[in-house]
Amino acid sequence: MIRFDIISAIPDLLTSPLSHSIMQRAVDKGLLDVQVHDLRSYGLGRYKQIDDYQYGGGAGMVLTPGPLDTIISELKNQRTYDEVIYMTPDGVTYNQSIANRLSLHGNIMIICGHYKGIDQRIRDIHVTCEISIGDYVLSGGELPAAILVDSIGRLIPGVLNNESSALFDSHQDGLLAPPIYTRPAEFKGHVVPEVLLSGNDALIEAWREKHSKSTQKSEE
Numbered sequence: 001m002i003r004f005d006i007i008s009a010i011p012d013l014l015t016s017p018l019s020h021s022i023m024q025r026a027v028d029k030g031l032l033d034v035q036v037h038d039l040r041s042y043g044l045g046r047y048k049q050i051d052d053y054q055y056g057g058g059a060g061m062v063l064t065p066g067p068l069d070t071i072i073s074e075l076k077n078q079r080t081y082d083e084v085i086y087m088t089p090d091g092v093t094y095n096q097s098i099a100n101r102l103s104l105h106g107n108i109m110i111i112c113g114h115y116k117g118i119d120q121r122i123r124d125i126h127v128t129c130e131i132s133i134g135d136y137v138l139s140g141g142e143l144p145a146a147i148l149v150d151s152i153g154r155l156i157p158g159v160l161n162n163e164s165s166a167l168f169d170s171h172q173d174g175l176l177a178p179p180i181y182t183r184p185a186e187f188k189g190h191v192v193p194e195v196l197l198s199g200n201d202a203l204i205e206a207w208r209e210k211h212s213k214s215t216q217k218s219e220e
């Protein structure tokens with residue numbers, strides 16, 4: 001069982017991606033718990049302010065430390081977190097081996113940035129791990145956080161059945177999955193490779209191995 005506490009200024013962005021299919025089933029089975037906390041409700045003053053201009057000038061607002069510190073501290077008072085992760089384009093680039101490592105934890109907190117990002121002092125005081133999902137900039141950390149939860153959630157024992165076990169996923173063995181086919185055996189003149197229809201498990205395995213690509217991809 002892994003519990004995620006996600007702090008977000010736009011919680012709705014997280015609800016849909018995590019409430020269908022395998023993730024919803026993991027929640028229903030009690031193997032995954034995802035709690036989303038609305039940063040805005042911790043905002044300051046009448047307008048529940050959560051952001052401000054940056055010192056030294058420059059475009060873009062920064063999430064102020066007060067509301068973030070309050071909610072993070074409240075959560076930390078309730079349980080011990082194995083990691084407090086900040087989703088940011090300048091973090092370490094996410095991959096399968098980071099997902100594998102994080103899947104061994106019980107409690108993970110994720111902070112979603114917005115606008116220009118969060119005040120550095122929150123990173124200094126609370127954050128234990130900074131993760132980027134790739135070298136491009138998104139409007140916020142919610143979609144990256146959903147990617148983290150999905151990729152970690154499917155690794156929790158019992159979430160996938162044996163047949164589709166995450167051990168056989170692309171990337172787990174340095175290989176990408178071979179081509180896959182389902183019925184019909186012929187589609188628009190394109191036929192399924194004969195060997196896959198042969199029923200010969202050894203030949204099929206050899207074919208799949210041969211057609212698996214290495215994950216050592218070139219850049220372009």
Ligand code: ADE
Binds near residue numbers: 131133138
């Ligand atoms: N927030 C904005 N862009 C991001 C990225 N590429 N990875 C993680 N968090 C982000």
